[in-house]
Amino acid sequence: MEKSDSLPRDAQSILELAGRSMFDLFANASEGMLLVDRQARVVWVNDLYKRFLPALGFDRVEDFVGQPVSSVVQNTQMHHVLETGKPILIDLLTNRAGTFVVSRIPLRDNLGDVIGALGIVLFDHAETSLQPLVGKFALLQRDLDDVRRELASQRINERNSQRLGLRQSRYTFASFVGASPAAVEVKRQARRAAQTASPVLLLGETGTGKELLAHAIHASSARASGPFISLNIAAVPDTLLEAEFFGVAPGAYTGADRKGRDGKFLLAHGGTLFLDEIGDMPPALQAKLLRALQEGEIEPLGSNKLLPFDARVIAATSRDLGRLMREGSFREDLFYRLNVLPIRVPPLRERREDIPALVEVLGEDMALRGGAQPPELSDEALALLSAQAWRGNIRELRNVLEQATMRSDSHRILPTHLEAVLREAGITQLAPVLAPHLLDLPAPLALPVIRPLAEQVAALEREAIAAAMLTARGNKVAAAKMLGISRAKLYERLFVSV
Numbered sequence: 001m002e003k004s005d006s007l008p009r010d011a012q013s014i015l016e017l018a019g020r021s022m023f024d025l026f027a028n029a030s031e032g033m034l035l036v037d038r039q040a041r042v043v044w045v046n047d048l049y050k051r052f053l054p055a056l057g058f059d060r061v062e063d064f065v066g067q068p069v070s071s072v073v074q075n076t077q078m079h080h081v082l083e084t085g086k087p088i089l090i091d092l093l094t095n096r097a098g099t100f101v102v103s104r105i106p107l108r109d110n111l112g113d114v115i116g117a118l119g120i121v122l123f124d125h126a127e128t129s130l131q132p133l134v135g136k137f138a139l140l141q142r143d144l145d146d147v148r149r150e151l152a153s154q155r156i157n158e159r160n161s162q163r164l165g166l167r168q169s170r171y172t173f174a175s176f177v178g179a180s181p182a183a184v185e186v187k188r189q190a191r192r193a194a195q196t197a198s199p200v201l202l203l204g205e206t207g208t209g210k211e212l213l214a215h216a217i218h219a220s221s222a223r224a225s226g227p228f229i230s231l232n233i234a235a236v237p238d239t240l241l242e243a244e245f246f247g248v249a250p251g252a253y254t255g256a257d258r259k260g261r262d263g264k265f266l267l268a269h270g271g272t273l274f275l276d277e278i279g280d281m282p283p284a285l286q287a288k289l290l291r292a293l294q295e296g297e298i299e300p301l302g303s304n305k306l307l308p309f310d311a312r313v314i315a316a317t318s319r320d321l322g323r324l325m326r327e328g329s330f331r332e333d334l335f336y337r338l339n340v341l342p343i344r345v346p347p348l349r350e351r352r353e354d355i356p357a358l359v360e361v362l363g364e365d366m367a368l369r370g371g372a373q374p375p376e377l378s379d380e381a382l383a384l385l386s387a388q389a390w391r392g393n394i395r396e397l398r399n400v401l402e403q404a405t406m407r408s409d410s411h412r413i414l415p416t417h418l419e420a421v422l423r424e425a426g427i428t429q430l431a432p433v434l435a436p437h438l439l440d441l442p443a444p445l446a447l448p449v450i451r452p453l454a455e456q457v458a459a460l461e462r463e464a465i466a467a468a469m470l471t472a473r474g475n476k477v478a479a480a481k482m483l484g485i486s487r488a489k490l491y492e493r494l495f496v497s498v
Contacts, residue, residue: 030048030120035116035117038114038115041067042064042066043066055096056095073095075093075094078119082106082116087104091104100123101121105117172219173191176216179357180354183346186344193217194220197312199341200217200315201338201343202214203321205345205391206395207348207392208346210316214230214272218271229271230273233277234280238282238285241282244263245288245298246300246301247260247265265311268311270310272312277317277319278315279319279330280317281330286331293337294337296308352386355386362394375404375412376413380414380415380469381414381415388429389428396427400425401413465479
């Protein structure tokens with residue numbers, strides 16, 4: 001410990017004693033300690049730390065001590081502490097030996113110069129002792145790895161597509177924002193779908209991110225270097241759909257291009273064809289689409305030649321295909337051809353804990369597009385957004401944010417800015433969950449959808465916290481009092497929910 005000439009001798013003695021006491025405390029209470037010198041070489045480890053050596057690849061302490069710390073402890077930041085002279089008091093370290101909560105403290109001589117650093121393992125087996133924190137860290141790390149890998153792939157694909165004049169996907173799995181159980185599950189299913197060549201059917205309400213997931217599946221698939229071609233069936237008149245799908249032969253009809261025109265199937269050759277709003281496809285065209293998918297070949301309008309194609313099909317719809325099949329407006333055989341890998345994309349009201357992260361990402365995107373500062377929402381405003389039903393899901397959330405930003409005189413958004421927009425849009429708050437015996441319905445209709453008990457309890461807890469925060473207008477002390485829990489417990493629950 002550094003001495004100070006301005007202190008009396010007794011005070012210096014106390015400081016020296018405190019330094020020795022703190023060292024002894026860490027040595028006995030921690031899970032291991034490691035010391036490096038000014039050149040970042042390992043010069044000492046205590047007995048507790050020695051148990052990590054076999055996992056790090058060392059059988060003898062003598063082979064470990066004396067080595068540069070960065071070559072024997074993967075992902076260490078000890079060299080950073082030596083360079084800056086600043087401690088890293090709490091950090092997560094993951095390497096061959098496991099995941100640990102660690103501290104790193106610089107050591108100085110009497111002149112104040114850094115002469116080494118002390119590494120302290122506060123917790124080992126952090127996966128069990130700090131499960132919520134480590135779980136979130138692991139998800140973020142996986143998304144970061146996805147981004148790095150997919151960006152590298154995207155740079156190659158962009159160069160190839162520019163050379164060949166092809167269209168590429170714009171999103172990756174990291175673009176699907178959310179760490180809620182529902183968001184994590186849909187990304188897990190989509191990642192698995194990306195590893196196959198089978199058709200994928202994305203089911204979900206409008207504005208939930210189905211097209212984004214289609215892009216991400218393509219970008220992570222073996223076809224990522226090929227084109228990504230999309231067609232919104234609901235946006236194309238019925239009379240033009242067949243030409244859009246299959247193309248037009250040269251001179252097929254009056255006014256047709258003399259060179260002909262390729263349809264979406266041929267444009268997607270070697271890549272992915274995304275058919276959005278497949279539930280709106282006219283019945284007359286469904287049979288031709290089914291045949292194309294079964295045979296792997298299409299016949300352009302005005303031609304009698306069959307042209308082979310190789311495209312992976314991803315379809316999406318916000319409509320109830322089961323009801324459409326019962327009504328006879330959607331072919332059952334086409335449904336089974338498309339419904340090989342169905343993925344249900346959850347509505348926003350089922351993953352409300354993702355709203356703060358979505359608001360941040362949407363705000364950044366709005367700022368980039370508009371050249372302004374991103375909106376900053378108060379805790380009360382976030383709580384208000386989290387309590388809404390969101391019929392239009394993420395698309396509707398973005399619209400409300402844009403309107404509130406335009407109405408505010410500053411970049412800070414308060415509940416008053418949102419209330420008028422929500423009221424004018426007719427967006428209602430989520431109703432509280434009632435027990436079946438309280439519903440004024442016949443007994444058969446009052447039966448709820450059964451989910452795992454832990455899931456139901458967690459959902460009720462999130463709703464209760466959101467309601468309390470909204471009622472208390474973001475005052476956490478008042479919200480904790482309403483809920484009958486301590487403020488510390490409320491902070492803990494808020495951290496787990498975010």
